[in-house]
Structures are given as C-alpha cells and as structure tokens.
Amino acid sequence: MAIDFSIVLCTRNRASLLREALDSALEIDYPADRFELVLVDNGSTDATPDVTRSAADRAPFPLRYVFEPRPGLSIARNRGVRESRGAHVSFTDDDQLVDKDILREFRRVIDRYSARVVQGNIELRFTGGRPPWLHGELATVLGKTNDVAEGPANIDLYGGNMLLSREVLEATGAFREDLGKGASGYCEDIELTYRVRQMGEVIVYAPSARIYHVIGPDRSTPDFFLRNSFEKGVSYGLLTDASLLRFTAERLPTLLRSAGGAAFFSALGNQHRAILAQSRAANMLGMIVGRARQPRRG
Numbered sequence: 001m002a003i004d005f006s007i008v009l010c011t012r013n014r015a016s017l018l019r020e021a022l023d024s025a026l027e028i029d030y031p032a033d034r035f036e037l038v039l040v041d042n043g044s045t046d047a048t049p050d051v052t053r054s055a056a057d058r059a060p061f062p063l064r065y066v067f068e069p070r071p072g073l074s075i076a077r078n079r080g081v082r083e084s085r086g087a088h089v090s091f092t093d094d095d096q097l098v099d100k101d102i103l104r105e106f107r108r109v110i111d112r113y114s115a116r117v118v119q120g121n122i123e124l125r126f127t128g129g130r131p132p133w134l135h136g137e138l139a140t141v142l143g144k145t146n147d148v149a150e151g152p153a154n155i156d157l158y159g160g161n162m163l164l165s166r167e168v169l170e171a172t173g174a175f176r177e178d179l180g181k182g183a184s185g186y187c188e189d190i191e192l193t194y195r196v197r198q199m200g201e202v203i204v205y206a207p208s209a210r211i212y213h214v215i216g217p218d219r220s221t222p223d224f225f226l227r228n229s230f231e232k233g234v235s236y237g238l239l240t241d242a243s244l245l246r247f248t249a250e251r252l253p254t255l256l257r258s259a260g261g262a263a264f265f266s267a268l269g270n271q272h273r274a275i276l277a278q279s280r281a282a283n284m285l286g287m288i289v290g291r292a293r294q295p296r297r298g
Contacts, residue, residue, distance in 0.1 A: 005035040005103055005163075006086030010076035011094035012182075015047040017214065018094040022055035022063075025092075030103040036062040038084050042076040042182070043069050072182035073159075074175035081174050090120070090163040097125065097212040105209040106163055113151060113204045116168050117196055120161035120209035121145050128217035133272040141225055141232075141279060143213050145205075153205040157196070159189040161211045168201060179235065184290075187235035222275050229279040230286040237290020247291045255284035 007025065011018050025037055037059070041048050049065065056063040068079040081089055090106065092098055099105075102120065109118055122145045124130075140146065143160050159180075172195045180188035196203065218224065240247055258281035265273035 003034050003036060003086050004088065004107065005030070006080075006084030006089045007035065007037045007098075008040065008077060008080030008084060008089055008091050009037060009094065010040045010042055010073055010080060010091075011044065011048060012042040012071075012076075013044045013046045013048070014094045015044070015051045018048060019051045019055075020214070021092070021094050021096055021098075022051065024097040024100075025063075026055060026059055027100045028061075028098065028103055029100045030107075032061040035103055036064065036085060038064050038066060038080045040066045040068050040076040040080045040083075042073070043067075043071055072177060072180060074177045074180040074183065074188045077159075077180075077188075078174045078177065081169055086166070088163055088165050089169060091159055091161070092211055093160050093213075095214045096122075096160055097214065099210040099212070102209050102211065105206055109150065109204060109206040109209065110163075115202070115204040116165040117157070117201050118163040118204050118206050118209070119145065119153070119155055119157055120163065120211060121205075121207045122158055122161050123210060123212050124215055125212040126215045126220060128220070131220050133275055134220055135272065136276075138225065138272065138276055138279065141228060142215055142219065145207075147207070148205055150205060150207055152202045155203055155205055156193045157189045157203065160213060161209070162189065163209075164196075168196065168199070171199060172196060179238075184238050185235045186232045187239060190236070191239055222278070225275055225279045226282045230282040230289075233283040233286020233288075234290035234293070235286075237287040237292075238294060240287075240291055242291070244291050244294075248288050251284045251287055255281050255288075258284065 039052050052065045066083050068076050106118060109115055122143050124142055124144050143158055145158060175188045176191055179191055258277045261277035262274050265277060
C-alpha cells in the first residue's frame with residue numbers, strides 16, 4: 001500500500017549520534033501507518049545495527065534497516081530511495097534531530113502550494129556552546145537555511161532536510177553518485193537543484209518543517225570553516241562547464257579581496273568578519289582547484 005512519506009536516513013559509523021537522531025524520529029506526530037523510516041547503513045563497523053534494532057523495536061511506525069556496502073552518501077541515499085515506498089521522500093542525517101511536527105508541516109505545505117520539491121528549515125544546536133563569531137553567513141556553512149518566507153523561493157536544496165516527490169526523484173535519477181561525501185565531498189544537493197529547476201520545478205520553502213543540526217566543538221572552529229569552505233569549493237569547481245581560464249579569472253578578484261579583507265579584519269580584532277573573509281577566500285581557491293582537477297577536454 002502506498003504511504004505518504006518515506007524518511008531516508010543514511011549513516012556510517014556514528015552510532016552515538018544516530019541514537020539521538022532515531023530517538024527524535026520516534027516522537028514524530030503523524031499517523032504511524034502513513035509513513036516509514038528507511039535507515040541506510042553505509043558500511044558501518046560500529047554498533048549501528050544494534051542502535052537501529054533497538055529503535056525499530058520501539059517505533060510505532062515501520063523502521064527498516066538496509067545495508068549498503070558501497071561507500072558514498074549519494075549511493076546510500078539512492079539506495080534508500082529505491083527501498084522506500086512513500087509518495088514523497090524526505091532526507092535527514094545521523095547528526096540531526098527532527099521536530100515532532102515535521103511531517104504534518106510538510107503535508108500542509110505540499111497541499112497548500114501543490115509542491116513536489118520542498119526545502120525544510122535547518123537550525124543549529126551546539127553541544128559545546130556557540131562561539132560568539134559564529135552567526136550570519138557563517139552559520140550557513142554549517143547548513144543553516146536562510147530565513148525566507150514560506151512558499152516558492154529562489155533557494156538551493158540542502159541535503160539535510162529536503163523533500164521530493166517520487167515522480168521528481170524518478171525523473172531526475174536522484175543523486176549523482178560521483179558527488180557528495182565519500183566521493184567528491186559535497187554539492188550533490190546543489191547539482192540536484194540544477195536538474196530540478198531544468199525540469200521546471202519550483203522549490204517551496206517550509207520554515208515550520210524543522211530539523212536541528214547537532215554541531216560539536218570540532219565543527220565550530222576557524223580551522224574547520226577554512227577546511228570545509230575549501231572542500232565545498234573543490235566540489236563546486238568539479239561541476240562547472242566553464243573553461244579553466246575563464247573560471248579562474250572570474251573568481252580570482254574575489255579571492256584576493258577576501259584574503260585582503262581577512263588580514264584587515266584580523267588586525268581590527270573583528271573575528272567574525274575575519275573568519276568570513278578567510279572562508280570566502282578558501283572557497284574561491286577550492287573552486288579553482290576543483291575546476292583544474294577536471295579531465296582535459298578534447
């Protein structure tokens with residue numbers, strides 16, 4: 001029997017985080033016979049099967065365990081889509097806590113806007129305290145969605161809390177498996193955004209359909225932001241069709257301005273602006289490196 005929603009949650013060797021994520025999912029307020037959770041274990045060697053089994057024993061809804069030995073987040077997500085039964089498929093991660101009303105809010109927004117592609121709200125929850133410099137644009141590096149009004153929006157999909165109808169997933173072929181964690185690193189959701197828009201689909205933003213991205217102390221340091229921004233830039237550079245010369249020329253001025261801005265704001269003691277400028281410079285450099293890594297074209 002067809003059901004309304006399938007939640008696909010992919011994980012790899014993060015059993016302690018997964019336990020909290022699954023505990024939050026068990027609190028979802030939606031008819032238990034109208035949704036399911038498909039957990040895709042992407043080659044874990046820790047206690048992930050035991051954690052999943054414990055949650056499945058307590059779940060009022062179907063919670064199914066699928067083992068996918070081929071590494072890669074996009075591979076795991078695609079496996080989850082194939083295993084799922086819902087008319088709509090939403091995606092969450094093992095370091096995210098879902099709000100109990102998330103499916104009711106997705107349902108409301110789908111019905112109100114006849115939506116087939118929905119981006120939910122991603123908020124941040126810090127386990128070790130939020131550094132005073134980490135706000136504004138820097139928060140989006142950690143996946144926080146921009147604060148825009150409910151409804152059709154000019155936004156990209158964020159893999160941590162997006163929903164697509166089964167028809168859209170089948171038409172697009174879902175995720176490119178050479179992108180994402182375990183492959184190029186990131187941008188599998190950005191690339192999917194391109195193809196969704198090429199189909200003429202509109203992305204609808206649902207600020208009331210929330211998840212909370214759990215951020216540990218290791219991901220709230222300046223070094224993490226520089227490394228993460230560079231890696232995302234590399235992944236983006238792998239997507240472009242522009243020539244290396246043109247691509248570099250378009251980004252070099254921003255790289256140089258950002259590097260200069262980082263030095264300027266560091267001298268002023270403005271840590272937020274300094275880290276933001278450093279992250280932009282790292283991102284631009286990563287884009288150029290990513291484009292340079294593409295195979296030569298004949």
